[in-house]
Amino acid sequence: MTKKHATSKFMETDPPKKPSRIQQRNRRKILDAALDVFSAQGYRGATLDQIAETAGLSKPNILYYFGGKEEIHITLLNQLMETWLDPLVEMSADGDPLEELLSYVQRKLDMARDLPRESRLFANEILQGAPRMGPHLESHLKPLFDEKCTLIQGWIDHGKLAEIDPRHLLFSIWSTTQHYADFEAQVHVLLATTGAEHADEYLQTLFTKLLTPAR
Amino acid sequence: MTKKHATSKFMETDPPKKPSRIQQRNRRKILDAALDVFSAQGYRGATLDQIAETAGLSKPNILYYFGGKEEIHITLLNQLMETWLDPLVEMSADGDPLEELLSYVQRKLDMARDLPRESRLFANEILQGAPRMGPHLESHLKPLFDEKCTLIQGWIDHGKLAEIDPRHLLFSIWSTTQHYADFEAQVHVLLATTGAEHADEYLQTLFTKLLTPAR
DNA sequence: GGGTTACTTTACCAAATGGTAAAAAAACTT
DNA sequence: AAGTTTTTTTACCATTTGGTAAAGTAACCC
Numbered sequence: 009m010t011k012k013h014a015t016s017k018f019m020e021t022d023p024p025k026k027p028s029r030i031q032q033r034n035r036r037k038i039l040d041a042a043l044d045v046f047s048a049q050g051y052r053g054a055t056l057d058q059i060a061e062t063a064g065l066s067k068p069n070i071l072y073y074f075g076g077k078e079e080i081h082i083t084l085l086n087q088l089m090e091t092w093l094d095p096l097v098e099m100s101a102d103g104d105p106l107e108e109l110l111s112y113v114q115r116k117l118d119m120a121r122d123l124p125r126e127s128r129l130f131a132n133e134i135l136q137g138a139p140r141m142g143p144h145l146e147s148h149l150k151p152l153f154d155e156k157c158t159l160i161q162g163w164i165d166h167g168k169l170a171e172i173d174p175r176h177l178l179f180s181i182w183s184t185t186q187h188y189a190d191f192e193a194q195v196h197v198l199l200a201t202t203g204a205e206h207a208d209e210y211l212q213t214l215f216t217k218l219l220t221p222a223r
Numbered sequence: 224m225t226k227k228h229a230t231s232k233f234m235e236t237d238p239p240k241k242p243s244r245i246q247q248r249n250r251r252k253i254l255d256a257a258l259d260v261f262s263a264q265g266y267r268g269a270t271l272d273q274i275a276e277t278a279g280l281s282k283p284n285i286l287y288y289f290g291g292k293e294e295i296h297i298t299l300l301n302q303l304m305e306t307w308l309d310p311l312v313e314m315s316a317d318g319d320p321l322e323e324l325l326s327y328v329q330r331k332l333d334m335a336r337d338l339p340r341e342s343r344l345f346a347n348e349i350l351q352g353a354p355r356m357g358p359h360l361e362s363h364l365k366p367l368f369d370e371k372c373t374l375i376q377g378w379i380d381h382g383k384l385a386e387i388d389p390r391h392l393l394f395s396i397w398s399t400t401q402h403y404a405d406f407e408a409q410v411h412v413l414l415a416t417t418g419a420e421h422a423d424e425y426l427q428t429l430f431t432k433l434l435t436p437a438r
Numbered sequence: 439g440g441g442t443t444a445c446t447t448t449a450c451c452a453a454a455t456g457g458t459a460a461a462a463a464a465a466c467t468t
Numbered sequence: 469a470a471g472t473t474t475t476t477t478t479a480c481c482a483t484t485t486g487g488t489a490a491a492g493t494a495a496c497c498c
Contacts, residue, residue: 030445030495049351053267056486068488069446077486131350131405135343136264138408145412153413170432175414176425180399183406187398190346193353197360198368199390210391217385217432245465245475271456283458284476292456 035073037063039087042080047128051081051136078140085133085141088126089148095119096156096178105163106219113181113215117208120189127189153178170221177218184211250288252278254302257295262343266296266351293355300348300356303341304363310334311371311393320378321434328396328430332423335404342404368393385436392433399426 027035041063045054056077060067074080095115099108120127133141153175160174188195188207199205242250256278260269271292275282289295310330314323335342348356368390375389403410403422414420 028444028495034445050265050268050347053265053351055484057484066447067486068448071487072445128350131346132265134406134409135346135350136268138412142408142412145409149409150412172428173421173425176422179402179406179410179422180395180425180429183398183402184395187394191349191394191398193357194349194360194364195394197353197357197365206388207391207394210388210395213387214395214429214433218429243465243474249475270454272454281477282456283478286457287475 031073034063034065034069038065038070038073038080039084043084043125043129046081046084047125047132050132051140082140084129085144088130089141089144091123092119092126092130093149093152096152099156099159101159101162105160105168106216109160109169109177109181109219110212110215113185113211114208116181116185117188117211120185120187124189124192127186131186131190167221169219172218181215184214246288249278249280249284253280253285253288253295254299258299258340258344261296261299262340262347265347266355297355299344300359303345304356304359306338307334307341307345308364308367311367314371314374316374316377320375320383321431324375324384324392324396324434325427325430328400328426329423331396331400332403332426335400335402339404339407342401346401346405382436384434387433396430399429 038059042054042059044062045058048054049058054077056067056070059080060070063070070080074083095112098115099112133139138145156178157174160169160177163169164171164174253274257269257274259277260273263269264273269292271282271285274295275285278285285295289298310327313330314327348354353360371393372389375384375392378384379386379389
């Protein structure tokens with residue numbers, strides 16, 4: 009009965025029949041549980057049993073929907089990549105440069121707050137040297153990064169922004185915003201509150217001062 | 224022959240006889256190898272076999288020097304905590320506030336460059352919710368953090384620095400500097416060079432603009 | 439309602455992994 | 469050199485973990 013040599017029985021291309029309601033529901037449950045576990049424990053720290061229990065399914069049942077642990081992880085990373093780059097994609101050449109960048113910062117911070125699991129999943133993957141994501145970074149992130157760097161450099165050249173290195177600017181936006189999700193355990197101890205209280209205001213100030221051109 | 228209920232046979236307090244040359248050498252080799260492996264794979268991702276091979280010792284031999292995997296990890300974290308907080312400790316009330324903070328930023332960046340393994344070990348631990356470090360954060364980091372926040376706030380109150388939240392200032396210093404070590408895999412892809420080329424200049428500019436008081 | 443297909447469970451397994459016991463080999467001590 | 473202590477190796481072990489086979493159950497289709 010085993011047909012094809014696809015990684016998963018759901019990756020076949022011949023009959024693109026849409027997944028049943030049960031399939032959709034269970035795959036969603038599994039991916040959600042896996043996000044929980046992978047983001048909290050890292051890839052190797054996560055176990056299929058944990059994922060199964062969190063999802064409320066049995067381990068073999070999970071392996072009915074996914075080819076294996078790694079396939080679940082890769083599926084998550086691929087899904088993540090899209091939403092993760094969204095805020096940057098939205099930053100467009102239209103509109104005021106400073107406003108565009110500041111609202112990008114805000115979107116990124118909101119994202120870290122709303123999707124901390126995703127942020128940690130990503131952080132874990134990069135920390136370990138991006139073993140399952142290297143190609144994706146090269147093919148998706150790099151072009152977008154270069155494009156936006158050029159855009160920002162253009163703004164600078166037109167005197168719309170202070171003269172700073174666009175690449176490091178993006179790095180600092182990413183690091184400062186994601187910090188609140190990735191290092192939450194530390195932030196929580198130090199602020200003794202649930203998170204980034206006045207982070208919004210602080211970061212807006214930071215990047216305003218950094219980016220406002222000296223006239 | 225087993226005496227005491229200490230976690231390790233090297234934690235006994237009665238005969239504080241100094242460790243032999245062999246002991247010192249092997250413990251150092253083990254800790255160095257463990258730093259390699261833990262920082263690259265995370266706690267659960269690291270295996271004793273990997274550590275043993277990297278250290279050039281057999282697994283049981285490693286367990287002769289340490290009580291177990293966790294003890295090695297904890298030893299590393301404890302050692303790390305000291306050097307890690309050093310740059311912040313050095314920031315003193317004497318000297319120009321802006322200079323003090325900027326050279327703190329520089330020291331932190333140098334540290335991320337010189338000790339990337341340590342940075343990643345720490346990042347891994349915090350990412351997983353600081354399961355073996357929570358108390359340490361509370362007892363060591365928190366007091367230091369509060370002290371330095373007060374110091375910075377004092378500087379601000381005297382008009383020596385712009386009015387910003389000291390807590391978030393420290394967060395942004397940590398995140399921006401450590402980013403180059405923790406997210407090296409990503410930075411490397413995007414810069415297509417071995418690391419933080421002009422990070423020094425960029426971060427100095429960033430924090431100068433942020434901290435210079437409007438007069 | 440009978441048959442086919444989709445889904446779930448039960449019972450396993452092989453490899454990996456943290457760890458131990460005890461013998462063997464070095465290293466020190468006198 | 470003999471005896472004692474320290475260090476290393478060999479041979480295991482119990483558990484965990486990713487994964488599978490096959491039988492059972494529920495859904496769907498006519």
